[in-house]
Amino acid sequence: MTQIIRSLDEIALNYDVLFCDLWGCLHNGVAAFPAAVAALQGFRAQGGRVVLLTNAPRPQQYVAAQLDRMGVPRDAWDAIVSSGDAAQDAMFAGAVGRRVWAIAQPKDEGFFTDIPEEWRDAPPITRVPLDEAEGIVCCGLFDDLTEVPEDYRARLMLARERGLKLLCANPDVVVDLGEQRLYCAGALAELYEDLGGTSLYFGKPHPPIYDLARRRLGLDDKARILAIGDGIATDIAGAAGEGLDALFITGGLAFDQFGPDVENPDPARLAEWLALRSQDPAYSIGRLR
Numbered sequence: 001m002t003q004i005i006r007s008l009d010e011i012a013l014n015y016d017v018l019f020c021d022l023w024g025c026l027h028n029g030v031a032a033f034p035a036a037v038a039a040l041q042g043f044r045a046q047g048g049r050v051v052l053l054t055n056a057p058r059p060q061q062y063v064a065a066q067l068d069r070m071g072v073p074r075d076a077w078d079a080i081v082s083s084g085d086a087a088q089d090a091m092f093a094g095a096v097g098r099r100v101w102a103i104a105q106p107k108d109e110g111f112f113t114d115i116p117e118e119w120r121d122a123p124p125i126t127r128v129p130l131d132e133a134e135g136i137v138c139c140g141l142f143d144d145l146t147e148v149p150e151d152y153r154a155r156l157m158l159a160r161e162r163g164l165k166l167l168c169a170n171p172d173v174v175v176d177l178g179e180q181r182l183y184c185a186g187a188l189a190e191l192y193e194d195l196g197g198t199s200l201y202f203g204k205p206h207p208p209i210y211d212l213a214r215r216r217l218g219l220d221d222k223a224r225i226l227a228i229g230d231g232i233a234t235d236i237a238g239a240a241g242e243g244l245d246a247l248f249i250t251g252g253l254a255f256d257q258f259g260p261d262v263e264n265p266d267p268a269r270l271a272e273w274l275a276l277r278s279q280d281p282a283y284s285i286g287r288l289r
Contacts, residue, residue, distance in 0.1 A: 001271055002248065002284045008039045011247075011283060014224065018043060019213060019244070020077075021204075021229035022054040022063070024252030025288050029177040032070045035289035040076040050076065051213050053227070055083040055203040055234060057139035057169035057185055062110050081213040083203025084111055084139075087169040089212075090202055092119035096135025096167045101159070102127045103152075103188065104139035111139055111169060130155060136166040138189060144182040149191045156188070160197040171203045171234060176253065204231070205238030228288060230254070236279050246281035248274075249288055262286055 005011060018040070023029055026036045040050050056063050060080040068074075088111055091100070102112065112125060130136075136159055141147045159166070168189035174181050189199035202208045219225070227244045229235020230252020239246035250258050250265040257273050258265035263286035270284060 002274060002281050004265060004267060004270070004284050005247075006285070007289050008043060008247070008285075011226070012043050012046060012048065015226040015245070016048060016224045017217065017219065017226070018048065018050045019053040019210070019225055019227045019239075020050055020288075021231065021235050021249075022052055022056065022067075023172075023175050024230035025228060025249050026052070026072065026076075027067075027070055029175065030070075032067075032072045033287065035287065037072055037076050039289050041073070044075065044078070049078045049217060051217060052077045052080045053204065053209065053213055054080070055170045055172045055184075055186075055209075055231075057087065057104075057108060058082060058084040058111055059088060059114055059116075060085055061114070062107075079213075079216050081209060081216055083170050083209055086202035086208040086212050087111075087137075087167060088116065089119075090200065090208070091125060091137055091167055092116065092122050094123075095200060096137065096165045097133070098123055099126050099128045099132060099134045100137045100167075101130040101133035101135075101164075102137050102139070103142060103185070104137070105142065105144075108139040108169075112137075130159060133159075133164060135164050136192075137169065138166055138185045139169045140185045141183055141188065144184070145180075147183070149183055149187045152188055152191065153195070156192050156195055156197065160192065160195050164197070166192050166197060166199045168199050168201050169203070171201045171206065172231065173233075174253070204229070204234040205241055207241070210238065210242050232274075232277050232279055236281050239281070240279065246283070247288075248279075248281040248284040249286075250284050251287040
């Protein structure tokens, strides 16, 4: 059964590295959580290292710039590894062809134009209309403030009939922007699979993003890693698949499931909720602190 803790300090000395999620753990899409920032700074001050492991569909430098704008200090982390990094690598390798229908917003432009050094000599990726595409690259809905996945059903059915594969740059299904819940690329990828199409995933809970994180930090099999996140199907399931201990942030996406006090989840409700999802993270905490 998961152990509910009050602060990261209680278990910090048991680990060398944190793989920490961003949205719902370190910030809410609008502002950083000061207690979470302090917890990561404290872990690093004791000699630990922190990888911010995020399903953001953008290369890591754009994630870093966003954190800078939110006021997250650079001394709270050592490296950033994004779903965008892993998915971009697959796109330039030609995983869904070189002529792609891109479902993305202007903020995702760098995913297509900021070409990693190792792919500078590869044939270019060209964005084309759906009826000319060899595959689909999905970074998110065109307008996640107003659209829902069902708005894409007809276009995805057409893509399925043409046998196109969909590269999903963000496996998250939903995310909370302040008080508003928005759909992510993972919601479209799931709908495409429900329609009989093929979706390819590179962020949490799938192995490529964890492999990339280990390489970026030069970690070997002896590194004691703790995964932190609020996504039961991404952060926690991904940690389990990698054989890593996990710290579940109950005050994130599922904040309304564990009683009236977000900072102090009810043990019975939490145990039942986790059992229904066949997950058993080593630790749980209301919010990262």
